[in-house]
Amino acid sequence: MNLLEKLSIEKSVPGRRGVRFAQPAQPAAAWLPETALRKTPPRLPEMSEFDVVRHYTRLSRLNYCLDTHLYPLGSCTMKYNPRANEEIAALDGFAATHPGAPDAAAQGTLEVLWRLERMLCALTGLAAFTLQPAAGAHGEFTGILIAAAYHRSRRDRRRTEILVADSSHGTNPASAVLGGFAVKTVASRPDGRLDLDALKTALGPQTAMVMLTVPNTLGLFERQIREIADAAHAAGALLYMDGANFNALMGLAKPADFGVDILHLNLHKSFSTPHGGGGPGSGPVGVTAALEKFLPVPRVAEKNGRFTLRTKIRGSIGRMRSWAGNVGVALKAYAYLRAHDAATLRSIAENAILNANYVRAQLRDLFPPAVDEPCLHECVLRTEPEKLNGIKTLDVAKRLLDAGFYAPTIYFPLIVHEALMVEPTETESKETLDAFVAALRAIHAEALADPDRVRAAPHELPVRRLDELAAARNPNVAW
Amino acid sequence: MYDEKNCRFAKSHEWAFAEGDVATVGISDYAQKEISDIVFVELPKAGAQVEQGKPCAVIESVKAAADFFAPVSGEVVAVNDAIVDNPALVNQSAHGEGWFFKIKMSKPAELEALMDFAAYQSTAAH
Amino acid sequence: MYSPHTAADREAMLRAIGAASLNELVAQIPADLRADGFDWPTALAAPELLAHARALAAKNRPLACFAGGGARDRFVPAAVKALTQRGEFLTAYTPYQAEASQGTLQAIYEFQSSVCALYGMDAANASLYDGATALAEAVGAAARIAGRKKILLPESLHPEWRVVLATYFAAKGEPTLETVPCPTGRLEPDELARRLDETVAAVVVATPNFFGLLEDGAGIAALAHAHGALVVAVADPVSLGLLEAPGVWGADFAVGEGQGLGNALNYGGPYLGLFACKKAHVRHVPGRICGMTADADGKRGFVLTLQAREQHIRRERAASNVCSNEALCALAATIHLALLGPAGLREVAELSVDKAHRLAAKLGAVPGFRLRFAGPFFDEFALECPVPAERVRNALLKDGILAGIPLGGxxxxxxxxxxxxxxxxxxxxxxDRYAAALGRLAR
Structure with a gap:
């Protein structure tokens, strides 16, 4: 078969080693019963250190990444990942500390976690945070369990339903169901905002919570957020804010002022920690004072400059995972925030908004926005296959790869036909955005002149379009 | 083959073909085209009870998942393992080798609530 | 701070947008919803930021680590750190555009393959948050497959993991969890047999278990299967350099904490949830899965596959809400395993076993101290102290030793x-220092 790069196992040579260890004083057979030992060694590659370094360096070069290419994935906030944060998180004092170490031996880490929580409180206006959730979806699930615990504490057993917007991330309804709730979807209006009347109709004594993304997935601010919060609260429900798009609010607005009861943030989006090809992330959850007691354990506490980890808190929902959370990620976010003062924080949001509108303004004649008005941190554009020889968003995305740009988020939100969701972030320069705009305009022209060329894209990458059908019909997921 | 002209159809695109009190069920040719390349079908187990209008099987394409709603109520008496092994059969022959399972109907009168081919054709087009 | 715009850039961009000022754009957020100020510290310049971080890091105490409980101080080769810090891996996103992400995708395929090789399974995913959450996902999948509601959890499973499961399923009310007491430190067949019936979806068994003891996996699996229950194994991947694979002794699902494969302790995270299963259950696997396929020219390539299981397609009908993985930690594990190979992994396991046993012999010989449980153990053991274990742990800090995890909490x-x-x-x-310090404490 024609190969891009051999697998590590295909490069394996029996007897090769990448690292050697000392011999034990006694072999395992001295300590363990024969029957417990494996009969055949695991089929892992046998490689020299140099083989391994070359193999993974070669693999790395098959990737587009933020360091090499604009990565305008909507709702993902692919902003520059400052290297100072990497250096700080890797400091031995932090990295080598065991999570079972007593508080006295982990004061530095505990202080960072406590300070980061306080900073997130300051940014959002909420009373308390937990850093335990490992990702945004994990944070949502945490928030939903908190809502369940809140209603249970009030002996209100009727609240079995959660309302989500039709423009929401798929994780919102999926998380709600995991928490034992039924999901009801509330429609958006043509202007992309939640339909307040439809929400009011849907609200009732059965509603546990309303989940809303602010700004929403169209990059638009929910102008009626206060009315939404008031309506939810009047019905006895809580308001959850999916904070995936918090970059647009950084230093500008505090969700607590909107009437939000629970929210999650994504440290790997708004707070510059690298995505690592899909993780690790971190999805801290913030709550109002009334809900603080339900937060998962462990929680960091401070008294006279001494920090402790509390594991037994009456009312807590429990633990969302082992230990305190993705501490290594939290360290990077803390370093990021300490590099900013209040004014530069605000400029993060302002420049993110400026960049998204700059792209929107220069593409709106060819790729009409889903809602044609100024946006916040991202803009949702549409491809019009009926005007482009049948060229679809997927084709445009693949052709963008040829032009040296990662593709925007495509086909999301689901309520927009042929969506191209562009989030440039504040760290991209005008020159880069100009080049991106020019590339999309050129693809539009090419779709009219030579649609087959676009349909067959990508042409310049290590592989052409891959057969996803064959992969799904006959899954081959391991050697 | 279950001649589609003699099948009864649900609005949700399932068909049922009755012989005595046993109905063979599947998805319409229109539906298989809409879903496009089917990669996986999850069927109920023989012996399971299904209820008209309730989801009882799942159909997956590369980028979509659809529920299969039982067109009639009753007990599943046979399932078509061939489409589990080779889901492309549903695309190739939705009314033939691509049938899903057979139901021993508990309420045969439910068939009357389903549409005939002509009525289905006129709704499915919209 | 990290924005490149000059005043001239901003002006030109505002002109192109047709906006008079940044404030005009920001006004999309109504004035009464904007914040007027933040309680915020002054910014630290780059050198001060690093100095500040170093000062904080120095407040943590370096200790010789004899603590485990799912977090292990293991050797990480320099090449693991160097390769995972490459921007091409570090700053990429989830590989949605496969053609521009073959490096990440092939590495995930190699990761899944390595996990399958260790656990003796057919399929694995691209990783989950940590071992505890991987177990929660496996237990949920097993309950759906079995069509039953009850899960049996041995007391010999990590107590934090048991709390995580209870937290995950409390609101929904299912599956239900029943703890099987383990007075001998192990899951005894009699205790298990008494609880097995046609309502049990799955039996969880950890080996080595929380106390470091080896369980009779094969016996437990046979018993569970005889009652139509599935078996979910928990195993430290390093132990599998030496111990029989769960897939071989009969487990249907296997999970583990993968931190010990190339990842630092980091005070608890980011860690690495390993998840593998038999082929029959592949469509019930949560999270991302990478599959091998070919491109339009027949060239081999990799894609994220079986996506119709996932939340972005199924929304409220999805079985799991997972929408990411611990990709960089999984990459570290993949590279780590390639560097060690089967022989290196076996050496690490043997060294750990040997050192733990020599340590146990020395500590068990200190008057008043003894091993709590009998039976073969791997590289951890439960030490019964004559006084509260927390006091022992605290006392040894001055000798530069983290003596272990007190279990009274x-x-x-x-x-x-x-x-x-x-x-x-x-x-x-x-x-020797540990044993001597304990000896002084005993006197």
Missing amino acids: YDPAWKNVLLVGATEQRTDEEI
């Missing part, structure tokens, strides 16, 4: 129990 019955482990990292000098 998990269960008052374990107040005097210290969970102690050794890895390939612990030196003979440290082992």
Whole structure:
């Protein structure tokens, strides 16, 4: 078969080693019963250190990444990942500390976690945070369990339903169901905002919570957020804010002022920690004072400059995972925030908004926005296959790869036909955005002149379009 | 083959073909085209009870998942393992080798609530 | 701070947008919803930021680590750190555009393959948050497959993991969890048999278990299967350099904490949830899965596959809400395993076993101290102390030793129990220092 790069196992040579260890004083057979030992060694590659370094360096070069290419994935906030944060998180004092170490031996880490929580409180206006959730979806699930615990504490057993917007991330309804709730979807209006009347109709004594993304997935601010919060609260429900798009609010607005009861943030989006090809992330959850007691354990506490980890808190929902959370990620976010003062924080949001509108303004004649008005941190554009020889968003995305740009988020939100969701972030320069705009305009022209060329894209990458059908019909997921 | 002209159809695109009190069920040719390349079908187990209008099987394409709603109520008496092994059969022959399972109907009168081919054709087009 | 715009850039961009000022754009957020100020510290310039971080890091105390409990101080080769810090891996996103992400995708395929090889399974995913959440996902999948509601959890499973499961399923009310007591430190067949019936979806068995003891996996699996229940194994991947694979002894699902494969302790995260299963259950696997396929020219390539399971397609009908993985930690594990190979992994396991046993012999010989449980153990053991274990742990800090994890916080019955482990990292000098310090304490 024609190969891009051999697998590590295909490069394996029996007897090769990448690292050697000392011999034990006694072999395992001295300590363990024969029957417990494996009969055949695991089929892992046998490689020299140099083989391994070359193999993974070669693999790395098959990737587009933020360091090499604009990565305008909507709702993902692919902003520059400052290297100072990497250096700080890797400091031995932090990295080598065991999570079972007593508080006295982990004061530095505990202080960072406590300070980061306080900073997130300051940014959002909420009373308390937990850093335990490992990702945004994990944070949502945490928030939903908190809502369940809140209603249970009030002996209100009727609240079995959660309302989500039709423009929401798929994780919102999926998380709600995991928490034992039924999901009801509330429609958006043509202007992309939640339909307040439809929400009011849907609200009732059965509603546990309303989940809303602010700004929403169209990059638009929910102008009626206060009315939404008031309506939810009047019905006895809580308001959850999916904070995936918090970059647009950084230093500008505090969700607590909107009437939000629970929210999650994504440290790997708004707070510059690298995505690592899909993780690790971190999805801290913030709550109002009334809900603080339900937060998962462990929680960091401070008294006279001494920090402790509390594991037994009456009312807590429990633990969302082992230990305190993705501490290594939290360290990077803390370093990021300490590099900013209040004014530069605000400029993060302002420049993110400026960049998204700059792209929107220069593409709106060819790729009409889903809602044609100024946006916040991202803009949702549409491809019009009926005007482009049948060229679809997927084709445009693949052709963008040829032009040296990662593709925007495509086909999301689901309520927009042929969506191209562009989030440039504040760290991209005008020159880069100009080049991106020019590339999309050129693809539009090419779709009219030579649609087959676009349909067959990508042409310049290590592989052409891959057969996803064959992969799904006959899954081959391991050697 | 279950001649589609003699099948009864649900609005949700399932068909049922009755012989005595046993109905063979599947998805319409229109539906298989809409879903496009089917990669996986999850069927109920023989012996399971299904209820008209309730989801009882799942159909997956590369980028979509659809529920299969039982067109009639009753007990599943046979399932078509061939489409589990080779889901492309549903695309190739939705009314033939691509049938899903057979139901021993508990309420045969439910068939009357389903549409005939002509009525289905006129709704499915919209 | 990290924005490149000059005043001239901003002006030109505003002109192109047709906006008079940034404030005009920001006004999309109504004025009464904007914040007027933040309680915020002054910014630290780059050199001060690093100095500040170093000062904080210095407040953590370096200790010879004899603690385990799912977090292990293991050797990480320099090449693991160097390769995972490459921007091409570090700053990429989830590989949605496969053609521009073959490096990440092939590495995930190699990761899944390595996990399958260790656990003796057919399929694995691209990783989950950590071992505990991987177990929660496996238990949920097993309940759906079995069509039953009850899960049996042995007391010999990590108590924090048991709390995580209880937290995950409490609101929904299913599956239900029943704890099987383990007075001998192990899951005894009699205790299990008494609880097995046609309502049990799955039996969870950890081996080596929380106390470091080896369980009779094959016996437990046979018993569970005889009652139509599935078996979910928990195993430290490093132990599998030496111990029989769960897939071989009969487990249907296997999960583990993968931190010990190339990832730092980091005070608890980011860690690495390993998840593998038999082929029959592949469509019930949560999270991302990478599959091999070919491109339009027939060239081999990799894609994220079986996506119709996932939340972005199924929304409220999805079985799991997972929408990411611990990709960089999984990459570290993949590279780590390629560097060690089967022989290196076996050496690490043997060294850990040998050091833990020599340590156990020395500590068990100190008057008043003894091993709490009999039976073969791997590289951790439960040490029964004559006084509360927390006091022992605190006393040894001045000798530069993290003596283990006191278990009284998990269960008052374990107040005097210290969970102690050794890895390939612990030196003979440290082992002797530990034993000597304990001896002084005993006097």
